[in-house]
Amino acid sequence: MNVWHLLAVHIPNALPTTVFGLHVPWLRKAARLIYAIILFTLGLIGAAIMIRRPKRSAEPTTWAATMLGALFVWFMFALGYGVIPHEWLTFGNSYLNFDASSFLIHRGQWASNLPPFDITRDKVVDSGAAVIYVIVLGLNIYFFSAWQKRKVAEQPAETAAEETPITGGTMFSRLRRSKRTSAYGRPVTTSE
Numbered sequence: 001m002n003v004w005h006l007l008a009v010h011i012p013n014a015l016p017t018t019v020f021g022l023h024v025p026w027l028r029k030a031a032r033l034i035y036a037i038i039l040f041t042l043g044l045i046g047a048a049i050m051i052r053r054p055k056r057s058a059e060p061t062t063w064a065a066t067m068l069g070a071l072f073v074w075f076m077f078a079l080g081y082g083v084i085p086h087e088w089l090t091f092g093n094s095y096l097n098f099d100a101s102s103f104l105i106h107r108g109q110w111a112s113n114l115p116p117f118d119i120t121r122d123k124v125v126d127s128g129a130a131v132i133y134v135i136v137l138g139l140n141i142y143f144f145s146a147w148q149k150r151k152v153a154e155q156p157a158e159t160a161a162e163e164t165p166i167t168g169g170t171m172f173s174r175l176r177r178s179k180r181t182s183a184y185g186r187p188v189t190t191s192e
Contacts, residue, residue: 029095033087040079043072047143054151059185080136085129092125 013031017023027034061069092098098121105119182188 026091026095030087030091033084033091036079036083036087040076040084043076043079044139044143047072047076047147051143051146051150054153056153077140080139081133084136085132088132089125089129092128093122096121096125098122098125 013028015028015031015034017025017028019027100120100122102121103118104121104124105115105117107113107116107118109115
């Protein structure tokens, strides 16, 4: 009988326990961490591709494009600052058993009372989470600045008929026949 979890959906684990004939017991335990890293990497690749493409025009973006971009940025923030560090901490504390009861470096381990301090294994996991935050922050700053500096596609050359000066008539008729644009750069049409 299947049990429905009220707080989470059970995701089947498709990762193998052996890779190229080697038994890797922690691979299935780190599945959510690996999946989150893969999604984050695919998102970064997609963002890098979008940054390389120039903007279509100098016009402002549409509301829908802005909302989709904001949703993508929120998804990447949630992965980079939330899911990946959380899954690393869970994997390190639960499956690797890096807790405060075991030592990485113990006082007096090598020589006469050197080093004079203890470093427990849980500090390695916490340092790994801090390194993840620093890497994601660096990527965040890089991609935001690259997005702001992306190039605008060159506009096609205007036809020669539009560039010819309008002569004859009164000042108001010349103004009405001249090419006018709105504040957004779109052509304004007037009825004659």
